[in-house]
Amino acid sequence: xxxxxxxxxxVGVQDFVLLENYTSEAAFIENLRRRFKESLIYLFNVxxxxxxxxxxxxxxxxxxxxxSGAGKTxxxxxxxxxxxxxxxxxxxxxxxxxxxxxxNPVLExxxxxxxLRNDNxxxxxxxxDVQFDFRGAPVGSHILNYLLEKSRVVHQNHGERNFHIxxxxxxxxxxxxxxxxxxxxxxxxxQYLVKGNCPRVSSINDKNDWKAVMKALPxxxxxxxEVQELLNIIASVLHLGNTQFGEGEDGETHITTETxxxxxxxxxxxxxxALREALTHKKLIAKGEEMISPLNFEQAGSARDALAxxxxxxxxxxxxxxxxxxxxxxxPGSSVIGLLDIYGFEVLQHNSFEQFCINYCNxxxxxxxxxxxxxxxxxxxxxxxxxxxxxxxxxxxxxxxLIEEKHKGIISILDEECLRPGEACDISxxxxxxxxxxxxxxxxxxxxxxxKTRRIMSREEFRLLHYAGEVNYNVSGExxxxxxPIVMCQSSNQIVRQxxxxxxxIDQKRPEMAAxxxxxxxxxxxxxxxxxxxxxxxxxxxxxxxQPGRFDEVLVRHQVKYLGLMENLRVRRAGFAYRRRFEAFxxxxxPLCPETWPNWHGRLADGVSTLVNHLGxxxxxxxxxxxxxxxxxxxxxxxxxxxxEAKKPAIALTLQTSWRGYxxxxxxxxxxxxxxVIQSAWRGMKARRRAKRRRQAAELIRRFIKGFIYRxxxxxxxNEYFLDHVRYSFLKKxxxxxxxxVLDKSWPTPPPSLIEASEHLRWLHMQNMMRKYCRRIQPExxxxxxxxxxxxxxxxxxxDSYPQSVGKLFxxxxxxxxxxxxxVIQTLGNDKYGVPVTKYDRRGFKARPxxxxxxxxxxxxxxxxxxxxxxxxxxxxxxxxxxxxxxxxQGDVVLHCDHVIEAVTKFAMMxxxxxxxxxxxxxxxxxxxxxxxxIVDFIRGSELKVAKGKRGHLLVVSxx
Ligand SMILES: Nc1ncnc2c1ncn2[C@@H]1O[C@H](COP(=O)(O)OP(=O)(O)OP(=O)(O)O)[C@@H](O)[C@H]1O
Numbered sequence: 023x024x025x026x027x028x029x030x031x032x033v034g035v036q037d038f039v040l041l042e043n044y045t046s047e048a049a050f051i052e053n054l055r056r057r058f059k060e061s062l063i064y065l066f067n068v069x070x071x072x073x074x075x076x077x078x079x080x081x082x083x084x085x086x087x088x089x090s091g092a093g094k095t096x097x098x099x100x101x102x103x104x105x106x107x108x109x110x111x112x113x114x115x116x117x118x119x120x121x122x123x124x125x126n127p128v129l130e131x132x133x134x135x136x137x138l139r140n141d142n143x144x145x146x147x148x149x150x151d152v153q154f155d156f157r158g159a160p161v162g163s164h165i166l167n168y169l170l171e172k173s174r175v176v177h178q179n180h181g182e183r184n185f186h187i188x189x190x191x192x193x194x195x196x197x198x199x200x201x202x203x204x205x206x207x208x209x210x211x212x213q214y215l216v217k218g219n220c221p222r223v224s225s226i227n228d229k230n231d232w233k234a235v236m237k238a239l240p241x242x243x244x245x246x247x248e249v250q251e252l253l254n255i256i257a258s259v260l261h262l263g264n265t266q267f268g269e270g271e272d273g274e275t276h277i278t279t280e281t282x283x284x285x286x287x288x289x290x291x292x293x294x295x296a297l298r299e300a301l302t303h304k305k306l307i308a309k310g311e312e313m314i315s316p317l318n319f320e321q322a323g324s325a326r327d328a329l330a331x332x333x334x335x336x337x338x339x340x341x342x343x344x345x346x347x348x349x350x351x352x353x354p355g356s357s358v359i360g361l362l363d364i365y366g367f368e369v370l371q372h373n374s375f376e377q378f379c380i381n382y383c384n385x386x387x388x389x390x391x392x393x394x395x396x397x398x399x400x401x402x403x404x405x406x407x408x409x410x411x412x413x414x415x416x417x418x419x420x421x422x423x424l425i426e427e428k429h430k431g432i433i434s435i436l437d438e439e440c441l442r443p444g445e446a447c448d449i450s451x452x453x454x455x456x457x458x459x460x461x462x463x464x465x466x467x468x469x470x471x472x473x474k475t476r477r478i479m480s481r482e483e484f485r486l487l488h489y490a491g492e493v494n495y496n497v498s499g500e501x502x503x504x505x506x507p508i509v510m511c512q513s514s515n516q517i518v519r520q521x522x523x524x525x526x527x528i529d530q531k532r533p534e535m536a537a538x539x540x541x542x543x544x545x546x547x548x549x550x551x552x553x554x555x556x557x558x559x560x561x562x563x564x565x566x567x568x569q570p571g572r573f574d575e576v577l578v579r580h581q582v583k584y585l586g587l588m589e590n591l592r593v594r595r596a597g598f599a600y601r602r603r604f605e606a607f608x609x610x611x612x613p614l615c616p617e618t619w620p621n622w623h624g625r626l627a628d629g630v631s632t633l634v635n636h637l638g639x640x641x642x643x644x645x646x647x648x649x650x651x652x653x654x655x656x657x658x659x660x661x662x663x664x665x666x667e668a669k670k671p672a673i674a675l676t677l678q679t680s681w682r683g684y685x686x687x688x689x690x691x692x693x694x695x696x697x698x699v700i701q702s703a704w705r706g707m708k709a710r711r712r713a714k715r716r717r718q719a720a721e722l723i724r725r726f727i728k729g730f731i732y733r734x735x736x737x738x739x740x741n742e743y744f745l746d747h748v749r750y751s752f753l754k755k756x757x758x759x760x761x762x763x764v765l766d767k768s769w770p771t772p773p774p775s776l777i778e779a780s781e782h783l784r785w786l787h788m789q790n791m792m793r794k795y796c797r798r799i800q801p802e803x804x805x806x807x808x809x810x811x812x813x814x815x816x817x818x819x820x821x822d823s824y825p826q827s828v829g830k831l832f833x834x835x836x837x838x839x840x841x842x843x844x845x846v847i848q849t850l851g852n853d854k855y856g857v858p859v860t861k862y863d864r865r866g867f868k869a870r871p872x873x874x875x876x877x878x879x880x881x882x883x884x885x886x887x888x889x890x891x892x893x894x895x896x897x898x899x900x901x902x903x904x905x906x907x908x909x910x911x912q913g914d915v916v917l918h919c920d921h922v923i924e925a926v927t928k929f930a931m932m933x934x935x936x937x938x939x940x941x942x943x944x945x946x947x948x949x950x951x952x953x954x955x956x957i958v959d960f961i962r963g964s965e966l967k968v969a970k971g972k973r974g975h976l977l978v979v980s981x982x
Contacts, residue, residue, distance in 0.1 A: 194232025406647025
């Protein structure tokens with residue numbers, strides 16, 4: 023509905039109720055034209071009906087009307103297709119669908135014909151009930167047929183045909199069959215088929231259609247016998263058409279075509295003479311007495327045609343019943359949708375009884391429309407608590423009464439006239455109507471008309487002013503004889519016997535005439551329709567040439583008029599043009615009022631009230647019901663709709679902004695949430711790590727403190743960490759501070775627990791360094807070292823000048839390769855020689871002094887005997903070094919040497935008596951001959967001197 027409003031400006035209005043100028047036919051047609059041009063041929067949603075049935079659980083009906091070729095059958099097919107596609111599938115549905123499908127060609131063969139307006143025109147009105155089960159699946163169907171155009175059986179306009187089945191039989195029937203039925207293939211041989219002079223139609227393939235019908239009949243449930251009997255009837259109609267009459271000399275009518283009568287007798291299974299009589303005589307019952315009177319030539323022809331029409335018409339009704347049995351409900355149904363596909367108002371050049379019935383039917387439908395529309399309006403107003411207002415519309419009840427009123431209506435008069443004893447004729451019927459209905463505002467005859475109308479009306483016509491317009495009906499031939507059934511009741515053809523019931527003939531009180539029958543069936547139809555919720559489909563044919571895209575305005579205007587659309591619209595617009603539930607109205611138009619936008623939180627009625635006040639609705643323009651708002655004029659609605667259209671860009675912008683904002687906020691919240699999750703996870707992890715570290719640190723400190731407390735205890739669990747740590751720390755420190763050279767005496771102070779280990783390490787390290795040092799040392803340096811070590815053993819802390827000598831190298835050349843200046847400055851106990859000793863060779867010096875006394879640069883060799891031995895050493899002599907001094911001395915000697923420490927060390931080493939060196943400071947005592955001892959005083963002086971000192975001491979002055 024709302025989408026229709028949106029599309030309004032583009033393609034007119036979808037709902038005519040919203041047409042602004044609803045009284046203007048031109049505006050109406052213009053709207054049709056606009057939508058036709060855009061191929062928007064359906065004005066309103068025809069599919070709502072099914073939804074209403076499902077949701078409201080109320081039986082529905084769809085009334086489809088329109089003139090021939092307007093599209094009624096197409097529309098009903100679309101509706102059925104919609105059910106087939108959208109309804110839930112049912113197990114039995116397939117079989118039902120099959121039968122439903124197969125019934126179509128059968129119904130079309132017997133009920134459709136080629137007309138000027140439609141090659142496959144349905145020549146009957148159809149009401150079809152589709153039954154649905156509780157799930158909404160179709161489970162059964164039932165068809166009611168109305169107003170079969172029986173006149174077509176005996177007469178067709180030029181360019182039209184009889185019902186399809188005749189042509190199908192002649193074209194498609196097998197030779198044997200035709201022979202049995204005594205038929206010839208050529209349709210032109212049959213009086214009932216030649217009138218239209220159009221036996222072949224390019225768009226129709228009779229042979230194929232025949233096959234389809236023959237295939238369908240058994241599926242629908244026809245027995246072989248029934249099929250044969252049905253074909254007998256069809257053939258009979260053709261034979262009946264070829265039955266001719268002759269006029270005797272005395273004016274008596276007789277049958278001239280005996281073959282036809284024979285065939286009819288055989289095929290219909292009736293008595294030949296009875297049939298002859300029925301065709302040539304009229305039987306009337308007056309005051310309980312049967313009266314038979316002969317028919318004239320013309321009347322006999324009419325009686326024949328009437329019989330043909332009756333036989334065909336009733337057979338068609340029987341056929342529909344047979345199809346109904348096949349489609350009947352096999353499971354319980356819950357809801358029904360009825361589809362009424364019926365002609366719209368028909369106004370032809372020559373309008374007869376059939377047009378009268380059709381238009382009467384349309385009058386009834388219009389009345390139903392008014393009744394149902396007003397009823398639903400009234401019900402809605404009542405429900406909504408709105409005061410009912412009298413609506414201005416034309417109520418066609420007056421016309422319906424004119425036709426159907428008991429005793430006074432046209433149908434009653436027709437019945438009376440037909441059953442009246444004596445000669446009934448069309449004119450007497452007309453006169454009777456004039457007598458009874460004269461003065462009725464909707465009834466005119468030639469006699470009753472004014473001058474102007476009289477000129478255009480024939481004397482055999484009467485005019486009815488229908489709600490949709492005026493129609494002139496011709497009464498000639500109206501009063502046809504329908505007494506033929508009497509002979510048919512005795513037929514041995516089962517179908518004929520079922521169609522013409524004996525009771526009908528026996529009940530002579532007041533046989534029901536055709537018009538009354540139709541009136542009664544219409545009453546029944548109205549009862550069916552009135553119990554349902556109606557929807558209407560009005561089909562309008564755009565042109566008569568069967569051309570696409572052509573909009574023939576004259577034709578359309580004619581249909582708009584005779585479909586009564588303007589009148590329908592007037593009824594619909596009598597009250598309020600538009601109504602909507604509060605929530606729907608508020609939802610749609612709330613953006614137009616700041617107080618209702620974006621959301622109204624109060625009562626819906628208050629919201630709508632606020633909204634319409636803001637929109638400036640005048641009190642006469644609308645009313646608020648209990649749950650709906652009613653708007654009287656489309657203009658009000660369209661102004662609101664236009665305002666909404668104008669507002670839409672702003673709404674779109676707002677929605678866009680809100681949506682983007684919402685999207686971005688959602689995104690932001692997502693990111694924020696993610697960040698928080700990551701952050702908390704990260705913080706948690708960090709905190710856990712910190713706590714762990716703290717725990718570990720506390721544990722460490724605890725173990726450290728405990729370890730510190732127990733540090734002097736044996737290695738135990740309490741102090742193991744502490745001690746390990748101390749050990750580790752010390753070793754780490756030691757690693758960095760290890761002495762690099764053997765002379766480096768530094769060593770980190772060990773913790774108390776490691777003193778022993780430290781010392782051990784130190785010793786190991788020293789050993790290691792020394793080993794490395796020793797491994798690296800050169801042989802000459804090794805010797806030097808050995809000598810120095812010996813020198814150290816001898817002189818360290820013994821001789822003042824020793825520390826100064828440590829750094830001075832012992833030269834190998836001295837006492838070894840080179841000469842060493844060694845001067846014996848005094849022999850003790852003997853004479854003094856002042857002869858210097860030169861070139862003393864090491865290899866020849868094997869002296870092993872018992873004592874070597876040194877002071878400053880002096881050395882005193884003690885034990886001269888030994889020296890003497892040494893001096894005798896042949897090696898020294900071998901070198902022929904003159905050393906008379908050394909050969910001479912006896913007793914101890916005082917030697918002078920510049921490198922006394924070196925010299926003494928080397929002497930000591932050479933002699934292997936390092937512990938025999940005795941170092942004295944100041945004075946030394948020595949033994950003299952005969953047990954005497956002498957004393958040598960050593961002092962420092964400016965020059966080297968040996969002299970006799972005080973108390974007989976030998977005074978040795980050393981330089982420096
Ligand atoms: N909705 C449609 N779209 C296109 N063509 C359509 C539509 N409705 C009808 N027609 C055309 O009009 C022709 C006649 O339609 P249809 O037989 O439904 O008319 P009808 O009103 O049932 O006629 P009749 O009363 O003679 O049976 C169709 O064969 C088709 O060519």
